[in-house]
Amino acid sequence: MTTTPRRETLEKLTPVLTKRWLSPDAWRLDVYERLDGYAALRKALAAHPDDLIQLVKDSGLRGRGGAGFPTGLKWGFIPQGDGKPHYLVVNADEGEPGTCKDLPLMTHDPHSLVEGVIIASYAIRANRAYIYIRGEAVHAARRLRSAVQEAYRAGYLGKNILGTGFDLDLVVHSGAGAYICGEETALLDSLEGFRGQPRLRPPFPATHGLYACPTVVNNVGTIASVPYIVLGGAAWWKSMGTEKSSGPMIYSLSGRINNPGQYEAGLGITLRELIELAGGMQPGHELRFWTPGGSSTPLLTAEHLDVPLDFEGVAAAGSILGTTATQIFSDQDCPVYATYRWLEFYHHESCGKCTPCREGNYWMVRTYRRILAGQGTHEDLATLLDTCDNILGRSFCGLGDGATSPVTSSLQYFKQDYLDYIEGRTAPKLSEKTLVGAH
Amino acid sequence: MTQSQYGNAASRLDDLVAPAEVPAQRNGGGPRSADLHAKLDERAAEIVARYPADRSRSALLPLLHLVQSEEGYVSPAGVEFCADVLGLNKAQVGAVATFYTMYKRRPTGDWLVSVCTNTMCNVLGGQQVYDTLTEHLGVGHDETTSDGKITLEHAECLAACDYGPVMTVNYDFFDQVDPDSAVAVVNELRAGGRPQPSRGARLCTLKEMSLQLAGFADPREEAVADGLAGDPTLAGLKLAQQHGISVAGYDPNTPIKGSQTGDKPAPATTRPAAATGSTAPDVKAPDDKSPQIRTAETRNPDAKTPAPDAPGTKAPVDGAPAGPADAKAAEAAGAAANQPASDAKPAGDGGTDAQERSLKSAESKEAASARSELASPAVASEEESDK
The missing domain is CATH 3.40.30.10 (Glutaredoxin)
Structure with missing residues (x-):
């Protein structure tokens, strides 16, 4: 039974980055150009690069890949006049469980990303840019490669772009199936032709990034926002979202709701409103737990329906905004099993470089299997928390940190569910059979 | 990103680097590396040309996809081929090939x-x-x-x-x-x-797909045009369209300079009344931040976080630097907190405090919810185990 959202909730929608998706051929250059395409590029190339950096700073744009770092500040960190080549690398390695906003953007509106890349490269004085796209994202890559070719032919890429003397080469580089490459330094290693393993920071990519040169690594949504900011201005951009988290954001809703999908709204909308937009919970399902931004962000519960989903609001509620991948689970889903499945993921995707993450995830998966098979003990819960304490903050990158999020948060909110398995009130979810030779 | 066997890396490497007669190849034995050169050299050169001349190793991932487009998996001959093209040794190539899930180590189906x-x-x-x-x-x-x-x-x-x-x-x-x-x-x-x-x-087929993954356009007539957006992709948009919702105040001719709110720094009270979505009370973060947040903040400092070794600080400041104020602030902050980011101690570093705290908060929550039919045995057995 789909419910209709109220007017005041509907008005929270802000179709900006997603707007062109309604035009089935917006991925073609001629259609894109008719829909304001490359207007921002012409405008930007007439301005001084520093003014563009200032504009992005003024807009308050923050990274859309999960960390929320101020984009203009990141661009400003690139040393100018240092005689080294600069690089722009777009992180299109979308793989955080629950996250599905970048693939549709690249599939249905690839030119907006290409245009953003050109503007951003001009601003940071880069003559070479890469889009590192997840290997499995084949259709998005088709569209993106076709867009890049069209842009070259139209003179938006290559030498002397639009007669301004600015040169830019853009390569679409497909990954090969490794979640860790979504971490910016692992991505750079992968792009250099190595195993995708994170680097110790400092030095940060802004000074020692790709090929040890100054590099900006930005998420797809971040770069695709840039043309709109250039066109509409910082003040307009700030008219959406909240004071510290400005602009629109694509919320990806999945799970036990009537109409899962992509909902672009100003930062700061609440889950209650998002569920309303998505037509309510599925019949017979009641919200039990959810992730505000992918599985690496601590779970929240029905208590948190009115938390504003911006960087500050979610942090105040004890979680992280992340990628706004809102996975919604109901009273028919088991938080222990959900956490177990996520841990299988982290265990598999841990690159193996740092011992706490590699070994910790390995052992936590085993502990979960034991609990779910009805063979857990009360000590297991302490062991899990102890393991988390030994992973969190003790590895090079955030993958291990992310793995602890569902564990500690589910133990915080749903300890009874664990005890029910341990004390035999819940039937084992994994049988002996599934345990033998699992994977 | 698929799950793999728990095989150890060394044996996976052997699969590839040792001459390894891979058992029962359906295609009747992989072509040797020389055959691969004959078939793939032209494309390999195209791939290598995408990257800076002295950085040809960047071509390794697409080259491995290229090998799969011919072999159906990363064969020993394919490893040798990549090593030849890039001037690497086979172990270096094998180490990369075994890291990524999409590189298959055995012949695959179509x-x-x-x-x-x-x-x-x-x-x-x-x-x-x-x-x-x-x-x-x-x-x-x-x-x-x-x-x-x-x-x-x-x-x-x-x-x-x-x-x-x-x-x-x-x-x-x-x-x-x-x-x-x-x-x-x-x-x-x-x-x-x-x-x-x-x-x-x-x-x-998978081989045809591997060629696209190596960065070549899909050769099929208009295949790139296939596929319409599904309902979930358009869910929010269609709602907005049905109800005539759009973002007000958009003027593509807004000047880049001067449109800046930066001139009168940021009390965002100038926001238009039509602002959407601003439901956030300016919540003060609680003092006892969750360890995840504290760690995330350390990893991702924002403008106000003291940034150890903030990148801007090493910038040679000739000409007009892009963000002198930021760089200076970052430098000062960096000097004040001159310790590497990785030393950030997560909560719980002082011993088992965090662990105990977590357990305690979980217990108090549980006590509050007190499901009557479970309460007595659960609590009793738990108390025992806690001792």
């Missing part, structure tokens, strides 16, 4: 069927789909059917959770599958048909 069994798809039925296909095809994870047509794997999140449960064939999506529809797809594939994916282009 059709790689991947079923998402990560949490969301899993609870929506993906696990049943996978189990059903395992039984129906008689193969397990990363195994190929005896007719050599289909390789099955269970995959991690495929970034289509709004369409879950999903399955891909050679990475093109079949949405909202159930055991029956999944079986129908593989049956059609085995019968020589090419079922139409829900989104994306019509199917091509």
Whole structure:
């Protein structure tokens, strides 16, 4: 039974980055150009690069890949006049469980990303840019490669772009199936032709990034926002979202709701409103737990329906905004099993470089299997928390940190569910059979 | 991103680097590396040319995809080929090839069927789909059917959770599958048909797909045009369209300079009344931040966080630096807190405090909820175990 959202909730929608998706051929250059395409590029190339950096700073744009770092500040960190080549690398390695906003953007509106890349490269004085796209994202890559070719032919890429003397080469580089490459330094290693393993920071990519040169690594949504900011201005951009988290954001809703999908709204909308937009919970399902931004962000519960989903609001509620991948689970889903499945993921995707993450995830998966098979003990819960304490903050990158999020948060909110398995009130979810030779 | 066996890295390396007669190759023995040169050199040169001249190693990932477009997997000859092209040794190539899930270490079928069994798809039925296909095809994870047509794997999140449960064939999506529809797809594939994916282009073989992954355009007439956006992708947009919602105040001619709110620094009271979504009370973060947040903040400092070794600080400041104020602030902050980021101590570093705290808060929550029928035995046994 789909419910209709109220007017005041509907008005929270802000179709900006997603707007062109309604035009089935917006991925073609001629259609894109008719829909304001490359207007921002012409405008930007007439301005001084520093003014563009200032504009992005003024807009308050923050990274859309999960960390929320101020984009203009990141661009400003690139040393100018240092005689080294600069690089722009777009992180299109979308793989955080629950996250599905970048693939549709690249599939249905690839030119907006290409245009953003050109503007951003001009601003940071880069003559070479890469889009590192997840290997499995084949259709998005088709569209993106076709867009890049069209842009070259139209003179938006290559030498002397639009007669301004600015040169830019853009390569679409497909990954090969490794979640860790979504971490910016692992991505750079992968792009250099190595195993995708994170680097110790400092030095940060802004000074020692790709090929040890100054590099900006930005998420797809971040770069695709840039043309709109250039066109509409910082003040307009700030008219959406909240004071510290400005602009629109694509919320990806999945799970036990009537109409899962992509909902672009100003930062700061609440889950209650998002569920309303998505037509309510599925019949017979009641919200039990959810992730505000992918599985690496601590779970929240029905208590948190009115938390504003911006960087500050979610942090105040004890979680992280992340990628706004809102996975919604109901009273028919088991938080222990959900956490177990996520841990299988982290265990598999841990690159193996740092011992706490590699070994910790390995052992936590085993502990979960034991609990779910009805063979857990009360000590297991302490062991899990102890393991988390030994992973969190003790590895090079955030993958291990992310793995602890569902564990500690589910133990915080749903300890009874664990005890029910341990004390035999819940039937084992994994049988002996599934345990033998699992994977 | 699929799950692999718990094989250790060394034995995987042996698979590739040792001359390794891979057992029973269906295509009658992989061509030797010289044959590969004859077939692939031209394309390999195109790939290498995409990267800076002294950085040819960047071409390794696309070259490995290129090898798969010919061999169907990363064969020992293919490893040798990549090593030749880039001036690496075979161990260096093998180390990379074994790291990534999409590089297959055994010959694959024409059709790689991947079923998402990560949490969301899993609870929506993906696990049943996978189990059903395992039984129906008689193969397990990363195994190929005896007719050599289909390789099955269970995959991690495929970034289509709004369409879950999903399955891909050679990475093109079949949405909202159930055991029956999944079986129908593989049956059609085995019968020589090419079922139409829900989104994306019509199917091509895994080798053809590998060529695209190596960065070459899809050669099929208008394949790039295939596939319309599904309902979930457009869900929010259609709502906005139906109800005539758009963002007010958009003027594409807003000047880049001077439109800045930066001139009168940021009390965002100037926001238009039509502002959407600003429901956030300016919540003060509680003092006892969760360890995840504290760690995340350390890893991702924002403008106000003291940034050890802030990148801008090493900038040679000739000409007009882009953000002198930022760089200066960062430098001062960096000097004040001159310690590497990785030294950031997470909560709980002082011993088992964090652990105990977490357990305690979980217990108090539990006590509050006090499910009557469970309360006495659960609490009792727990108290015992706590001692």
